[in-house]
Amino acid sequence: MKEEIAIFWFRRDLRLDDNAGLYRALKSGLKVLPIFIFDKNILDKLENKKDRRVDFIHQAVSSIKTQLNALESDILVKYGNPMEIWNSIFKEYNVKKVYCNHDYEQYALIRDGKVNKLCQAQNATFHTFKDQCIFEKDEVLSATGTPYTVFTPYSRKWKEKLNDFYKKSYPTEKYFNNFLKIVKMDAMNLTDIGFEKTEIEFQKPTLSKQILLNYKEKRDFPAIVGTSRLSIHLRFGTISTRKCVQYALMFGSETWLNELIWRDFYMNILANFPQINAGKAFKKAYDKIPWRNNEAEFKAWCEGKTGYWLVDAGMRELNNTGFMHNRVRMVVASFLCKHLLIDWRWGEAYFAQKLNDFDFSANNGGWQWASSSGCDAAPYFRIFNPESQTLKFDKNLEYIKKWVPEYLSPTYTKPIVDHKMARERALKVYKEALNEAE
Numbered sequence: 001m002k003e004e005i006a007i008f009w010f011r012r013d014l015r016l017d018d019n020a021g022l023y024r025a026l027k028s029g030l031k032v033l034p035i036f037i038f039d040k041n042i043l044d045k046l047e048n049k050k051d052r053r054v055d056f057i058h059q060a061v062s063s064i065k066t067q068l069n070a071l072e073s074d075i076l077v078k079y080g081n082p083m084e085i086w087n088s089i090f091k092e093y094n095v096k097k098v099y100c101n102h103d104y105e106q107y108a109l110i111r112d113g114k115v116n117k118l119c120q121a122q123n124a125t126f127h128t129f130k131d132q133c134i135f136e137k138d139e140v141l142s143a144t145g146t147p148y149t150v151f152t153p154y155s156r157k158w159k160e161k162l163n164d165f166y167k168k169s170y171p172t173e174k175y176f177n178n179f180l181k182i183v184k185m186d187a188m189n190l191t192d193i194g195f196e197k198t199e200i201e202f203q204k205p206t207l208s209k210q211i212l213l214n215y216k217e218k219r220d221f222p223a224i225v226g227t228s229r230l231s232i233h234l235r236f237g238t239i240s241t242r243k244c245v246q247y248a249l250m251f252g253s254e255t256w257l258n259e260l261i262w263r264d265f266y267m268n269i270l271a272n273f274p275q276i277n278a279g280k281a282f283k284k285a286y287d288k289i290p291w292r293n294n295e296a297e298f299k300a301w302c303e304g305k306t307g308y309w310l311v312d313a314g315m316r317e318l319n320n321t322g323f324m325h326n327r328v329r330m331v332v333a334s335f336l337c338k339h340l341l342i343d344w345r346w347g348e349a350y351f352a353q354k355l356n357d358f359d360f361s362a363n364n365g366g367w368q369w370a371s372s373s374g375c376d377a378a379p380y381f382r383i384f385n386p387e388s389q390t391l392k393f394d395k396n397l398e399y400i401k402k403w404v405p406e407y408l409s410p411t412y413t414k415p416i417v418d419h420k421m422a423r424e425r426a427l428k429v430y431k432e433a434l435n436e437a438e
């Protein structure tokens, strides 16, 4: 008779420390076999086989493997269709309990539902836990019991509700003896899953005290590293959100804490308003806007050739590194939706391909905020002027010189659209569409 075991299934929580589901698995009374599945359904959709995110995940899983090997255990890494893999795991092991953490994206919810059913059919139990965020779906609600759709009251309630229970770490390390002792398993190479190495290097995430102390003053300047650059770690769970909240409070950085709350906010919008999964505007009336959708202009925007220094610098930073500073994300997104009147969903899809930290909820939230169709109390007439944003946030042009070195040369693209005309056009088109929708 094979030994009865529990499985912990890593997904977007790629760490051994302070991991809610892993903690419960290690305390389940059964030895725990950790697994990770490179999901073919997701990977097949990625056209670029040199994808930094896949490389990052691969390196993070390898790091978990090394840590587990030091504990005389290992991680079972598979590639394929999750249901087929789960069927094969049930054949190979005597699995009694499966543990993982909640994932709020539509594909994941359907997948987890199917795995749950399979567990039941196999006489095993399926357990999932909150780990990605501090508060989920129905934990921060208004006085009338409805989800908040505006950030400020949400964040107020979020802060009121926060206590030690919600932010304390799970001490998984106390139970590391409960990993299944196994002979070392074969490692999976990136090429085994059809991908290639990129320049990205997975390093243990660190949060500098200096960044947090100066965050409020420095976070808006793209030429300096004034923000944490933890987004990829938060995305793939190589750092725990609870630890980030503890740091924010320890160093008294309310502004940085607010950014973490934005992250929770958008995850909750996704969980409570699933229509955004179907590409719908959060505010229905905004789906009436007659986008111009000029393909040549979209191409110029993607390539960083709009003739607007800050927009082009941002897009080139994104194309070259997979990262773009938040201030510049707001400017380029506003430029696409308002100056060019291109459907925000085109920009959302482009960011989804390119961003290392791509996260459906934050990306959708950011794009709908920029197009004014989302959760924003401000009216649609906020249109960023790329030139005044440059004067405010990159006045010495350091960021621009780095990414658009030819900015003064005669060969540099002329602006593809006139700011004043574009602003007036956007206001007119928005106004008419919204009046019509009333």
Ligand SMILES: Cc1cc2nc3c(=O)[nH]c(=O)nc-3n(C[C@H](O)[C@H](O)[C@H](O)COP(=O)(O)OP(=O)(O)OC[C@H]3O[C@@H](n4cnc5c(N)ncnc54)[C@H](O)[C@@H]3O)c2cc1C
Pocket (backbone or CB within 6 Å): 219, 227, 228, 229, 230, 231, 232, 234, 235, 259, 260, 262, 263, 264, 266, 324, 325, 326, 327, 329, 330, 333, 351, 355, 357, 358, 359, 360, 362, 363, 364, 365, 366, 367, 370
């Ligand atoms: C159009 C647009 C698209 C975006 N797409 C994404 C995305 O796909 N993934 C993503 O993680 N962020 C996204 N953001 C939010 C933000 O730009 C990034 O989180 C931030 O730039 C990451 O840098 P950082 O880690 O140094 O952040 P910091 O400023 O150090 O903030 C700390 C953490 O808080 C979270 N955070 C910060 N701002 C936001 C925000 N506005 N919404 C949600 N979470 C936030 C991130 O996890 C971030 O790592 C988007 C913003 C816009 C305007």
